[in-house]
Amino acid sequence: MSKDRFQWICATLLTAGVVAFLWGGSKHPLTDASLGPLGTPDYFRAFARHVAGHSGWQEIHAGILAGPVLWALGAVGLARRVGHEGDAGWAQFALVGLAIGSALWAVVFTLDGFVAPLQAAAVMAAGSSADAVHAFRSNQEIVLRLGLVSWLLIGTGIASLSMAAWASSERAPLVRFVLVPVGLVVGLWPLVAFVAGPFRPGPFTSGLWTATAILTGVWFLIAAAALVQREAPLID
Numbered sequence: 001m002s003k004d005r006f007q008w009i010c011a012t013l014l015t016a017g018v019v020a021f022l023w024g025g026s027k028h029p030l031t032d033a034s035l036g037p038l039g040t041p042d043y044f045r046a047f048a049r050h051v052a053g054h055s056g057w058q059e060i061h062a063g064i065l066a067g068p069v070l071w072a073l074g075a076v077g078l079a080r081r082v083g084h085e086g087d088a089g090w091a092q093f094a095l096v097g098l099a100i101g102s103a104l105w106a107v108v109f110t111l112d113g114f115v116a117p118l119q120a121a122a123v124m125a126a127g128s129s130a131d132a133v134h135a136f137r138s139n140q141e142i143v144l145r146l147g148l149v150s151w152l153l154i155g156t157g158i159a160s161l162s163m164a165a166w167a168s169s170e171r172a173p174l175v176r177f178v179l180v181p182v183g184l185v186v187g188l189w190p191l192v193a194f195v196a197g198p199f200r201p202g203p204f205t206s207g208l209w210t211a212t213a214i215l216t217g218v219w220f221l222i223a224a225a226a227l228v229q230r231e232a233p234l235i236d
Helices: 003-027 041-052 057-083 088-125 130-167 173-196 209-228
Strands: none
Touching: 003 057, 003 209, 041 088, 041 130, 057 088, 057 130, 057 209, 088 130, 130 173, 130 209, 173 209
């Protein structure tokens, strides 16, 4: 397979990941404090009713799940492009971070998209009994905490790819002046948000999550465009 064809395939995977991820995210109802005080039994009862009454819950979560998995696959093309001309360590570090992060993400949204509806139905059938609510809450706690870990790893991958691009000899303006600075901000933001507090106990209940998800999708679209852009001549 030619190098150009491989780059186009990877760019298509990145773009498809953005479309799936943002489509699913745009259809997902809010899970913030509008359901009640975060972490309380009342919050999880309201959340369970929310899930049980949503007809497209599985489809939405399938899209959200697919996004980072496709990003991890498509990122191989970008790592190949910038890694062989710069610091290959950053590119390899990025691929590991994205691979582990997307694998954990798949677990998170399998639990949230396909296990949670079964537990929510049990809550409704049991009349919101304490035991049923506790089981639903336990699943959501896993989703919240593991979701944070996976998003931190995805952010690490984005920041590392940006560092690899910065260290490379690639001088295309889209790479040097857009992909790199935006990627560093988007990639490091989850860690900053966790340390500062907005992403505690996890990103999904934060009011900043929607903007974070959109900006991350935008960065991967930039990466897809950079991937198929003709490489600029190397500068000695």
